[in-house]
Amino acid sequence: MQSKYISLLxxxxxxxxxxxxxxxxxxxVKKKKSKLILFTSDTSERLRKEIENEAERYCKDVKxxxxxxxxxEIHFMLGYRAGVISxxxxxxxxxxxxxxxxxxxxxxx
Numbered sequence: 370m371q372s373k374y375i376s377l378l379x380x381x382x383x384x385x386x387x388x389x390x391x392x393x394x395x396x397x398v399k400k401k402k403s404k405l406i407l408f409t410s411d412t413s414e415r416l417r418k419e420i421e422n423e424a425e426r427y428c429k430d431v432k433x434x435x436x437x438x439x440x441x442e443i444h445f446m447l448g449y450r451a452g453v454i455s456x457x458x459x460x461x462x463x464x465x466x467x468x469x470x471x472x473x474x475x476x477x478x
Contacts, residue, residue, distance in 0.1 A: 374468040375438070375446050377461060378407075378454065382447055386458040389451035394420060397455040401428045405456040405465065411439045412452035420453055432462065434469065 381387050388397040397403040398420070406424060408417055417435075424431045444450035456462050 371446060372438075372468070372472060374465045374472070377465055377468065378456070379447055381456055381458065381461045381465075382449075384458070384461075386456060386461055388455040388457060389447070389449050389453075391416065391420075391453060394453045394455040395423055397457055398423050398427050398431070402457040403428055403431050403455040404459050405462040406431055406433045407454040407456070408433070408435045409440050409443055409452045410435060410437055416452060432466070434466075436469075 378387065382389070388394045388403070394403065394406065398406075403424065406420060408420075412435075421433060424433065438446070440450050440452045443452075443454070456465060
């Protein structure tokens with residue numbers, strides 16, 4: 370079963386509010402557009418550190434989360450293979466965080 374927040378990510382992508390992949394996420398961070406950065410469960414520690422360091426440098430209020438899905442699952446669900454995703458709209462971010470919190474509570478994680 371697909372998570373509700375993944376459906377919302379698909380909507381954000383169609384609305385042009387996502388940056389997907391290393392280079393586009395770094396660009397969003399440097400332009401201070403990024404509000405939430407999501408790493409897939411199979412991203413490397415090196416990639417996470419690089420993006421986190423840039424986020425700390427350029428936009429300190431960005432939220433960072435690791436999701437349970439892999440790059441291949443994101444590719445299947447959103448049509449683009451990426452290990453890192455930036456959500457660049459605060460309204461999408463608030464709803465995504467709410468949905469992920471609900472799922473964590475429901476599954477007891």
